[in-house]
Amino acid sequence: MEILKTYKIYIGGSFPRTESGRYYPLKSSRGETIANLCLSSRKDVRNAVVAARKAFGTWSEKTAFNRGQILYRIAEILEGRKGQFFEELIKQGIGRKAAEKEVQASIDCLVYYAGWADKYVAVASSVNPVSSNHFNFSTLEPMGVVGIIAPQESSLLGLVSMLIPALCGGNTAIVLASENLPLCAVTFAEVLHASDVPGGVVNLLTGSIHETAPVLAAHMDVNALVSEDIGELGKSLSIACVDNLKRYIQYSSGITQGLQEIIELQEVKTTWHPIEKIGGATSTY
Amino acid sequence: MAKKKESPQGTEWNYSPSPESTTHVKLEKRYALFINNEWVAPSSKAYFPTLNPANETVISEIAWANDKDVDKAVRAARKAYQEVWSKLSGAERGKYLFRIARMMQEKSRELAVIESMDCGKPIRESRDIDIPLACNHFFYYAGWADKLEYAFPTKNPKPLGVAGQIIPWNFPLLMAAWKIAPALAAGNTVVLKPAETTSLTALKLAEIIKESGLPPGVVNIVTGHGDTGAAIVNHPDIDKIAFTGSTNVGKIIQRSVAGTHKKTTLELGGKSANIIFDDAPIDQAVEGIVNGIFFNQGHVCCAGSRLFVQENVAEEVIRKLKHRMESLYVGDPLDKNTDIGAINSKEQLDTINRYIKIGIEEGAEIHQSQCAIPSQGFFCRPTLFIGVSQSHTIAQEEIFGPVLSIQTFRTVDEVIQKANNTPYGLAAGVWTDKGSRIFNLTTQLKAGVVWANTYNKFDPVSPFGGYKESGFGREGGLHGLGAYLKLS
Structure with a gap:
């Protein structure tokens, strides 16, 4: 007899069930129940934000090299668990070819x-020649805690495309998984868990985005929100974001890849450092 | 009217008024x-x-x-x-x-x-x-x-x-x-x-x-x-x-x-921290504090309106700051001797005075320079509050006037926490003689612009904006x- 998997949520490096005890059934195209997923609550969102904030220091202060190593490690682990993702993608209704393509694209995205x-810091920073005795430069810093509403029509690649640039830039995240295609999201959390990504850096919730996204958008300790174009919900979220001037990045397509996706979640910091000028020594030799 | 300005030696210097001419200005009615x-x-x-x-x-x-x-x-x-x-x-x-x-x-x-x-x-x-x-x-x-x-x-x-x-x-x-x-x-x-x-x-x-x-x-x-x-x-x-x-x-x-x-x-807006360490060149830092909060009557979004002074030099910094404040001219904006001009509007002057009142009511110790201010127009004396804590309104809200709130700290970690404990994140100043400490602070402070051993510097080549x-x-x-x- 097959051992069925319990799909749970991921907060602060562990896999609890929703504190609310609620669930929603995921049905196959033939109407059979594939799994019962956690219907996450407001409180789960708030717990996830606390975990993400707590992890921000550790993650953002890791060396850039080390973050790169860890992202590559995620790719390695995902490569090793390909089969599991194929099966889940197929269970959620897509063909084997398409499933293979999606997993491969996700691995490529990680690499x-x-x-x-x-x-990215080297490419997007600047040294600014000010008219005074200062060394002036502008560099990038992660925004902090980022809420990510994963693309609804993609189980794995959408989530990976939106989450990884945030992590690459040193942010920590709360991910709201696709409501109707949530399986790969939970399994991807297991990949993250096995990949040296510190607990709390990524927190993942399943459930209704109409219920959880407004809580995330209004949360005063979230610095930025990312989603694809989600129409009317997007408009109400962008209003909710105003209370703490959360940056809200809405992509017209959920699956994009590039430098800009990292930079959108960075703040530019400019530093003026004094230069000591004593005496009249010049460099006219 | 001759103006009085106190020299660092304690004698008074008198300046004759030196107004900039307005005759070449062409304005329509x-x-x-x-x-x-x-x-x-x-x-x-x-x-x-x-x-x-x-x-x-x-x-x-x-x-x-x-x-x-x-x-x-x-x-x-x-x-x-x-x-x-x-x-x-x-x-x-x-x-x-x-x-x-x-x-x-x-x-x-x-x-x-x-x-x-x-x-x-x-x-x-x-x-x-x-x-x-x-x-x-x-x-x-x-x-x-x-x-x-x-x-x-x-x-x-x-x-x-x-x-x-x-x-x-x-x-x-x-x-x-x-x-x-x-x-x-x-x-x-x-x-x-x-x-x-x-x-x-x-x-x-x-x-x-x-x-x-x-x-x-x-x-x-x-x-x-x-x-x-x-x-x-x-x-x-x-x-x-x-x-x-x-x-x-x-x-x-x-x-x-x-x-x-x-x-x-x-x-x-902002409520930017200006941080003075005990190894800072104190006289230079005092000039920086003055420039940070009294520049443009304090009508500066990135004004260094929260001063953090390391405890062991707090007495000296505050004493020197009070002394320096006495030599600031408040008066005719067109006079070339003037350091602090007019508050932009009656409305803004009322706002500033309301905050000064709140500061006093909440128990902070106020100090204002003793200078004469013109009887006409909107003017405000340079003002500082001592004994301010994080919970005070004047430490949290933007006043947009020549009003400084002063807090003290002991350790680097403490001041980073205090400085970042605000919904704002526009600018910050750090005063220390130690380069490595400057860079520690500038990376930890959540602010879009960080000035080291200077304040309120602007340049077209230098990006400006907040967190x-x-x-x-x-x-x-x-x-x-x-x-x-x-x-x-």
Whole structure:
């Protein structure tokens, strides 16, 4: 007899069930129940934010090199568990070819950002020649805690495309998984858990985004929110974001990849450092 | 009236008044709206007076634009964008900006005098800081106009369209330059609204723009109050809103544009920390504290309004600071000896006085300089509060005046926590002789600009803007261009 998997949520490096005890059944195209998923609550969102904030220091202060190594490690572990993702993607209704393509693209996406981790700062920073005796430079810093509403029509690749640039840039995240395609999200959390990603850096909730996203958007300790174009819900979220001037990045397509996706979740910091100028020594030799 | 200034040696120095001449200044009795390079009477037929806050006399009358006027300006900007400005090469756009920068330089003394008359800031600051920086901003962005692809390689940068820009009263011409120059360099056209109490230099800039031959409609200047600003924010044919002002208004704007295609940059309030370590050059730090909070009467979004002094030097720093405050001149903004000019408006003076009252009521110890202040006009003595804690209102809210709250600390970790414990994140200052400590602090402080052993320094090449509730987007430098471009 087959051992069925219990799909749970992921908060602060452990896999609890929702504190609310609620669930929703995920049905196959033939109407059979595939699994019962956690219907996460407001309180789960708040717990996830606390975990993400707590993890922010550790993650953002890791060396860029080390973050790159960890992202690459995620790719390695995902590669090793491909089969599990194929099966889940197929269970959720797509063909084997498409499933293989999606998993491969997700692995490639991880490798892509693993390579960016110690380069994007160099590309997007500047040294600014001010008219005074100062060394003035502008560099990038992660925004902090980022809420991610994963694309609804993609179980794995959408989530990976939106989450990994945030992590690459040193942010920590709360991910709201696709409501109707949640299986790979939970299994991907297990991959993260096995990949040296410290607990709390990624927190993942399943359930109704109409219920959880507004809580995330209004939360005063979340610095930014990312989603695809989600129409009217997006508009109400962008209003909720105003209370703490959360940055809300809405992509027209959920699956994009590039430098800009990292930079959108960075703040530019400019530093003026004094230069000592004593005497009249010049460099006219 | 001779002014008294105490020397560091304790003797008194007397300065004769040294007012800047106003005879070369050309001002109209009444200003219309600047749309399509023409002066257009407002359809509302309404005008409002603009005062000299140092003597409460009316300098001129300013048109009050309504929805219809704003619509006219947006149409002009859209037409100019589609038919002229977006078709011009970057090099040609740059030439216009260079020309405007030069003409501003030619008229810089006139602009400085008008700025001080209309805004209340000391002539020394408008002459040496505001106006040169405004000119330099045009000069700087002029050079970017034909080099945008170097700023954003592989991103095919394109202009956004029509930018609606709303600016504050604390650095009127400088803020106009911060907004207009990058917008035009990137290929956008502009509808700009100056603050209601300080429209004059923007209108003088309009004259320069007309004289420069900039194609009609590329820059439109509509004056008015909050309703005029709201008409810009809510106009459906505007692609970008750039706002500098209070966090409250910034939030109203952000709510209004939610769900629209409009991009925003918001440059909002602050409660910036200025941190003095015990190894800092104390005399230099005291000058930095003074510059941090009393520059421009404290009407500075990034003012160093929360001072953190390491405990073992607190007594010395506060003693020297009090002594230095006594030698600050508060008075006629046009007098070249003046350090602190007039508060911009009666309304702002009331706000500052309300906060001073709250500070006293909440139990902080107040100290104000003993200087004489003019009987007419809006003035406020340099003020500091000692024994302030994080829970005090004056340590949390932006006062936007010459009021400093002082706290002490023992360790680096403690001061980082205290400094970051605010919803704002615009700027910070760090004073220490140790370079490695500077970089530790500058990486830990959640602020968009960090000054080490200096404060309130600005430069066109240096990006400026905040974290958290101090807003988003940057102005100045390479990063300031991004706010006005579509990247693909």
